[in-house]
Every structure is written in C-alpha cells, then in structure tokens.
Amino acid sequence: MNLHGKNIIGDKLVAGGEESFRARSPLDNQPLEPDFYHASLANVDEAMELAESAFARFSATSGAARAVLLERIGEEIIALGDTLIERCHAETGLPKERLVGERARTVSQLGMFAALVREGSWVDARIDTAQPDRKPAPKPDLRRMLIPLGPVVVFGASNFPLAFSVAGGDTASALAAGCPVVVKAHEAHPGTSELVAMAIRAAVAATGLPPGVFSMLHGAGPVIGTALVKHSHTRAVGFTGSSAGGRALFDAAASRREPIPVFAEMSSLNPVFILPGALRERGEAIAEGLKVSVTLGVGQFCTKPGLFFGINGKDWDLLEQSLARLVEESLPGTMLHFGICESYQKLIAHAAETDGVDFVAKSKMHPNAAKTQGHTVIMKTSAHNFLQKAGLREEVFGPFALLVTSQSLAELETIALSLNGQLTATVHASPEDFREAALLLKILERKAGRLIINGFPTGVEVCPSMHHGGPYPATTDARFTSIGTAAVLRFARPVCFQNFANAYLPEALRNDNPLGIRRLVNGNPEIFKSPESDDLRNREC
Amino acid sequence: MNLHGKNIIGDKLVAGGEESFRARSPLDNQPLEPDFYHASLANVDEAMELAESAFARFSATSGAARAVLLERIGEEIIALGDTLIERCHAETGLPKERLVGERARTVSQLGMFAALVREGSWVDARIDTAQPDRKPAPKPDLRRMLIPLGPVVVFGASNFPLAFSVAGGDTASALAAGCPVVVKAHEAHPGTSELVAMAIRAAVAATGLPPGVFSMLHGAGPVIGTALVKHSHTRAVGFTGSSAGGRALFDAAASRREPIPVFAEMSSLNPVFILPGALRERGEAIAEGLKVSVTLGVGQFCTKPGLFFGINGKDWDLLEQSLARLVEESLPGTMLHFGICESYQKLIAHAAETDGVDFVAKSKMHPNAAKTQGHTVIMKTSAHNFLQKAGLREEVFGPFALLVTSQSLAELETIALSLNGQLTATVHASPEDFREAALLLKILERKAGRLIINGFPTGVEVCPSMHHGGPYPATTDARFTSIGTAAVLRFARPVCFQNFANAYLPEALRNDNPLGIRRLVNGNPEIFKSPESDDLRNREC
Helix, strand or coil, rough: CCCCEEECCCEEEEECCEEEEEECCCCCCCCCEEEEEECCCHHHHHHHHHHHHHHHHHHCCCCHHHHHHHHHHHHHHCCCCHHHHHHHHHHCCHHHHHHHHHHHHHHHCCCCCCCCHHCCCHHEEEEEEEHHHCCCCCEEEEEEEEEEECEEEEEECCCCCCCCCCHHHHHHHHHHHCCCEEEEECCCHHHHHHHHHHHHHHHHCCCCHHHHHHEEECCCCCHHHHHHHHHCCEEEEEEEHHHHHHHCCCCCCCCCCCCCCCCEECCCCCEEEEHHHHHHHHHHHHHHHHHHHHHHHHHHCCCCEEEEEECCCCCCCCHHHHHHHHHHCCCCCEECCCCHHHHHHHHHHHHHCCCCCEEEEEECCCHHHHCCCCCCCEEEEEEEHHHHHHHHHHCCCCCCEEEEECHHHHHHHHHHHHHEEEEEEEEEHHHHHHHHHHHHHHHHHHEEEEEEEEECCCCCCCCCCCCCCCCCEEEEECCCCCCCHHHHHHHHHEEEEEECCCHHHHHHHCCCCCCCCCEEEEEEEEECHHHHCCCCCCCCC | CCCCEEEEEEEECCCCCEEEEECCCCCCCCCCEEEEEEECCCHHHHHHHHHHHHHHCCCCCCCCHCCCCCCHHHHHHHHHHHHHHHHHHHHCCCHHHHHHHHHHHHHHHHHHHHHHHHHHHHHHEECCCEECCCCCEEEEEEEEEEEEECCCECCCCCCCCCCCCCCHHHHHHHHHEEEEEEEECCCCCCHHHHHHHHHHHHHHHHHCCCHEEEEEEEECCHHHHHHHHCCCCCCCCEECCCCCHHHHHHHHHHCCEEEEEEEEEEECCCCCCEEEEHHHHHHHHHHHHHHHHHHHHHHCCCCCCCEEEEECCCCHHHHHHCCCCCCCCCCCEEEECHHHHHHHHHHHHHHCCCCCEEEEECCCCCCCHCCEEECCCCEEEECCCCHCCHHCCCCCCCCEEEEEEEECHHHHHHHHCCCCCCEEEEECCHHHHCCHHHHHHHHHHHEEEEECCCCCCCCCCCCCCCCCCCCCCCCCCCCCCCCCHHHHHHEEEEEEECCCCHHHHCHHCCCCCCCCCCCCCCCCCCCCCCHHCCCCCCCCC
C-alpha cells in the first residue's frame, strides 16, 4: 500500500501545515504508517477557492454527466480492491465482511444518485405559462427549478468509514446536485480516506471535470473544520458525528455574516416501545431482535436502539431474562477507536452510578482493552426514575441499552412526550395493542423521523421513501434526510426564470421537455403528447 | 367601527400587560382610537401553550377540512367590507383602491392554499413496497410523507397590511400545512390586524376547530417577538421586514437549545441591468417601466428596483434624461408610517453626501411632512465608485434608485459578482445582447431567487413556479419561498412509516390512494388503475 499522507486539493497533493499524525489501529492500539499532514488555514482557502472556481462549470453539467462521474467514482473505489478493505479494517477494526458490504452500499448509493440525476425529475420543474391578455395585468411566463447551492463541506463520519465518509451519502448527494465538495477527513481513518479521495480525484480527471470539484483536507481538533464552515465560499455543510461537534459547526454557520445550512446528524437513542400483546405473543423473538440490533457494529450505529420501554408484569420480566441471557453470550467487539471505547466505558460507569439504575446483564467475556473492545451492557430503571433523570436521555455510543419499566400505557405516553428528538422510534404491538396505541404513535410522530412497527431501527434502506433525519438533537434540521434520494434536496435551491426565451432556459424548463422529466405545468402534471400536438412545444415565448 | 384593542388568545380577549398604544395615521400624523394593549410575557406563554394543545387535533385534520378553514377566513375577511378598507387606509395611508386589490389578493392566496391542500399531492408521498424475499435481508415496507412542523409564529409586515400580515401568505401557508399560528401584529396597523384576526377567529370557530389554531398578540420593540421565537413550543417563524429585525430573530432562533427555522425576508435592491441593444431599441419604454416600478406603493415593495446598471454612451444618457423627466412629474406619496418616512429621508441624505454620487432628479412637488410623504429621488454614480462603497449596496426603503454607469460589459459582470443576495435580478437585452450575456446571467443566477428578462421586478405572481426568496441578506434561507404554493413547504417535514398496517397509515399513504394524489411508488409515478387491477390496493402489508 502506497499512501502519501498529503492533503488533496484538486489535482495537487499538499503537505500542508507543520504538524502530522498517524492513524492508530484499534485492533492492537499500534500506530499505522505513514504520516498524514494536517492542512493549514491557507490550504482551507486554496481548497475553497478551487471549489468555487469549479462551480460555474460543474453546476452547468448535465445530470447525465454527473451520473457518469458518480458511477466512475464507484468503479474507481471497486478498483482499489482489497487494499481498501485491508486498510479500512486496520484503521477501524470493523470486520472485513462488513466492510465489503459497506463498500457495496457506498457504490450502490453513488449509483442511486447517478440514476436520480440522469432521470432528472428531482429538479422539481414547474412552469406557469404566460397569459398576455389577462386583466388587470398580463401574466408573465414563469419557470422554476432547483439549482445547486455552491461548494459543500462534508465531514467524514467514523462509524461508516465508507458509506458516510469521503465518498459517502453526503458527498454523493452534493456532487449529484452539482456542488463541488471539500471533505474534512475523519482522523480515525486517514488512510481509508486518502484511498477513496484518490479514487474520486481519478474519476473527476477521467470525466474531464475541473479538479476543484473535489478536495480533501486532514485536520485534528476544530480549527480546520471551523475554518471550512466559516469560509465565505462554503454554501452548505454535511456532518455525522457527536452532538457537541455538530452543534459547534451549526453555531459557527449560524453566526456567519451569511448564515448557511448545516445538516448535522448527531445523536439518537432510538426508543423501542414494547406493548403488552406483542410481549405476550413474541417476547422471545423481540428479545433476540433487540440483542442483534444493540450489538450490530458493536453498538456504533446511529440507529442503535438504546431505550426499551415496557409495562410491568410477568412478560416484561421474561423479556428481561431472555435479553440478559442473550447479552451474556454476546462477544465483546473492537470499537472504532480508543476515544470512543474510553468514552463508552465512562458512560456505562456513569449510568451504573445513577440512582435508581440497576445492572441487568453484560457479556460474560471480558473486553480486551488492548484490542479496544467494548462489551454489551444492559441496565434497567423505573419510568418514574427515567422521567426525573435527564442524563438517562443522553446517547451512549456503543452496545448499551436501558430497560425502562412503566406501570401503564399512560405512563408510556408520558415518557414518549418527555423524549428528545430521535432518528427513529419503534413500537412492537399486537393487533389488540394497536387499538389503544393511537396516542402513543401520534406522540412519537412528533419526536422521530422514522416510525417502525414490529421491526428494529438498524438496517436503513436507501430508497426514495427513506427519511433519515429527525427533530433536534437527532439532527440540526428535521426537514432533510441524509439517506435516500431526497438527500440531494439539501444542496439545492429554487430559481425562477421569468420571461426567458426558450433557447436561454435550462433544458429542464424548455418547452419541448428535452430531458423528458416530470414537470408541473400550470399547476398540473405535464401530459406527454406527441410532438405535433404538444402545446408547450409549439408555444412561442 | 368597534375595536377592542385586546390580544386575541384563541377565543379569549386579553388586555395583557400594563402598557398600551395607539396607531398613528400617516395621512395626518394623528393618533387613531382605540388603545391597543401590549401583550405580557405570560400572554406569550398562554398563546403558545394553546397553539401546542391545538396542534394534535389540527394536524390530524384532512386537507379538505383545512381548505374549508382557509376559504372561510377569506369569506370572513370579505364580510368585513369597507370597515377593513377604511381602517387600513387610515393606518397605512395606502390608497383604498390598492387595498381593495390587496384584499382580493389575500383572499385569492387563501384560496390557492385551500386548493393545494384539498388536492393533497403537496405532501410528496413516496412508497417503497416490501420485498420479503430479498437477499441478504428482506426489504421492509417504507412510506414517507410531509407532516406539519408544529406551532408557527408569524410577524406581520407593514408594507402589505393584508397580503403579508395577519392573514397573509405566511399565515395561510402555515395553516394549510396544519400548523397553528400565533401572529405578532405589526404595531403600525393594529386595528387592521384586529379586524383580520377576529375574522380568522370567527372562521376557526365556525369550522369547529380548536381555538388555539390561531392567536394574535400586540407588542412594541423586540421583547414579545423574541419571547415568541424563543418559546419552546414554537417550531418555525415567518417574518417580512428589516434586515436588523430579521437577523435578530434568526439569531434568537439559532441560539435556542433546539434551533428552529426562521424564514425572514429582509432586504433586496433588485438590480436591473440594461444592455446596449435594449437601451437603443426601447430606452424610452424602459425608463417609463423603471419609473413605474420604483414609485409603485411609494417605493415600499420588497421587489422595488433600486439599482440600474448600464454602459456609458449616448443611449444611457438619454435613459437618464427620460427617467429624470418622468420622476420630476411623479407625485410624492404618503409612506406607511412616520418611522419609515424619516428613515427614507435620512438614507437619501446619506446617499447624497456619499463621494462620487450625484443628484439626477426628484419629484418637483415637495413632499408634505404633515402627510408623511416621500418623494421619488434618483441619483447616479460610476461603477468604479459603486464597487468601492459598500454602503451603496444597502437597501433604501422608499422610491429611490441609483443609476450606475459602467464602461463595459466586463465591468457589469464585475458589479454583478460584487452584489449581495437579492430577491430578483433583471436584465433588459435585445437578441444581440443575449449572445454576450450568458456569463452575466450565470452570475445573477447565484445572486437572486428570480431572474427577469425584459420586465420589471414588481408584480409578483402567486403560482406554483413563483420563487420569492433569495440568497442572504434577501432572506435567511434561499431554499424556500414566501409566495406561491411552495411556501407551504416551509412548515412541514417528512416522516417515514416503516411496516405499518394499511389501516394505521395516514390516508395519503394507504394502498388504495383514497385521496387520489400523485405519489412515487417504488421510484416511479404511481399509475392509476382500476381498483381490480391495482397492485397496491390488493397488497397486504
């Protein structure tokens, strides 16, 4: 493996500032070669200037051209072969088979956005034709579509080093929209980041686009990240990470002279409500599902369920026992990096010391600190206690969950009302349970971006109807998703063209609909007609 | 006319805090009866609690039910008859015929949103059906739609006392989305606000909705407004007004524990570029159009053009002369209130004192201070000077415009690049001009929300393709519009329903599409089939 460790600013490789760092493998806590160079503030400026200078040409490319870029990025990533998987495994400790799967998902996401922009209807074209004879005033011709915002800064996430990092969903959707991207690499997997960034760079070059379409900088601490967010050319920010980090970026963006949107996905406990009928009918299966969902990826998924709510009784006790048995047999796993593992141990210790919180079970096998391992831990408390302790509503990143015992459905509703914003909320319910669950579901609809019935929150589909977002503090903006085709909408804004001659309109808005996209014409879906009979085609304006 | 002067909190009329105020008519600078009572901070809390308590029921109403409410509000406003027009005229000085027109527009906006939500497709329903046999993991059933955000705070604008005030576009679109509204009345037209608020209250009662769906509070200065924005139940804010006011609300919202979106429309100079061919062909007509656009509503439109750019030469001199002649004949007009008039005089005086800025023309008739009159003023400067003086890029609210003379098209492009964000940008161009205007148009596309060819920015159509928004400081969020059907999108967020039984889904997402709306099913527009052959209808999930 030949890594250069440099910052990638368009087609230049730049050693950057004076400081350097090495990745440290969580598998053995040893540093990995080579040295990586932190970017300087001058590099931030260079990267953003280059992105800005590339914007005019890149934003004017067709959806088809951007689709070719996205697909080429996927091909270049695949072409990295085992080199990528090996390095990523060494840097993150994630199992190779998981990384192969995550790579497939990453390439598939790129392909999904390629298909979206090649098809083209995402620009939400709307046309209202002129009425020159309208009284009291003529109506002009008005046509609206989405255009890209401008350069986008993306922060790589540590927990999905491929699917939410350098070429992850944020980058893919920003490029799809027509926005140049500058990535701030996550310092936990700089080698993986470099490999993927070089793949993107190769794809940009191969498709003849300006190099400024993509850059990637290294940097520890908040200095480089904040400078990227504050840079006057930056028009939007994508981030997945901690609440403190996301909020700091949000605040930096909001305090700019020209505020810009920050799409930060930050923290979610993904509460699971298990109603009595479901518990009675399939308590054992639910316990098994919860255990799998909590331990998946050593509990480091943003959709890991961390709170289980049920009503006091024999079946709830049985679920606790089943879950305890399953958790005891679960194996400790290597966490993403030392900092996360240390933080996990502290948060568990803190929960254990909280008044009214009792230990339920943990992995029998002791975690190996030399391998940065975390072990599954389950605790429990009463609904009464949960309602009084705001600390129990904070995310514990890792394979931990808290069982909360209520006395009644009414108390479950009170708990639901007390929750912070979440990415997901899950309800296990039998048909009889449903007859009484309407209020609970309505409450959860206000608290979460995705409601799941009789399932588990981990395993996020990548498709048009996915919404991966939720009220604060799950994200900074519940109106947008970071997964699925709608993610592209984060990086676009509408522009209205009034009284433009057909030849000067963007293709998406021309009379003859050369892109063949879905459009709204005079308030109704456009009806595709033969060219001879097409009203719009024959219109002069 | 029988005005009570109280705050309207649902179905209660509340005298509020200890202070009161009277409206002052700009027509004669005399106070108008009765006293209006400022709300107290306790009233803010009451109004927001009531809005929150009404949300569950209101958000669950059908689009049809909300359409009935919106139409009823329109009917109640019409039923106020001349009382509304008289009071509004007295409070704002706007001519009665203009107010009759604005009332029609207000009612028509309500009707447009009624039609939008009655039809129902605005919720952007997307369905991805389950694939239980998919490998390696089954795909769950996923369905996504927009739901209302929660209580919305609306700040009435002074320049459209009907169409952008109590029952204006912000209120109409928030109610259409299913959000209760609390209006902070503009202190320049409290009587108009009360009349309209009572009309809304009557409509809420008549349609059997909970009273908390609508409240309106009075308050001077920032205290009540800030408290409304900071209230934990507030989920979004609509505002039209000054840059300082809008930014203060944005900052207040961004610094909340849970930040919320603020849609503030603040300031725009609506630059007009007049290219040589157009100038030669129809300079006189352009001068006439500019004069009309600048003086409309005594220059108090958010789309008033305040900057005219052209290239040095005989035709440009002729345009200046034509414009001067037209402006000299224009009559001074009563401005909305004393504060605006005073500020206008100060800003003109400041412009006149700016180095390199020369006087061109003003209304010959002297403005009558006792009638709060402002007169049209045109000044001019060089492009060179304009580029150096940031102050010349600040909005002058009133009938003022600055002619800026460039030496070349390249200099016009440089000027365009230097501009702040705008609601609109206009280009007058002949077919020959267009051959060289591509770069200018591309630059303006990044600066404005609406681009106008050979027209004038005032006169904003209310339709699906309108975009009334633009990059900061024109608005705080260029991605959203405050005019047209898309305005409803400001007050909604998506929720994804995973694995819900058909009976527990919202109607918009049910298999048989009972609302008959446009939906995306498995990535493609749903094809309406007869009930017998409908795939979705026969699906069990």
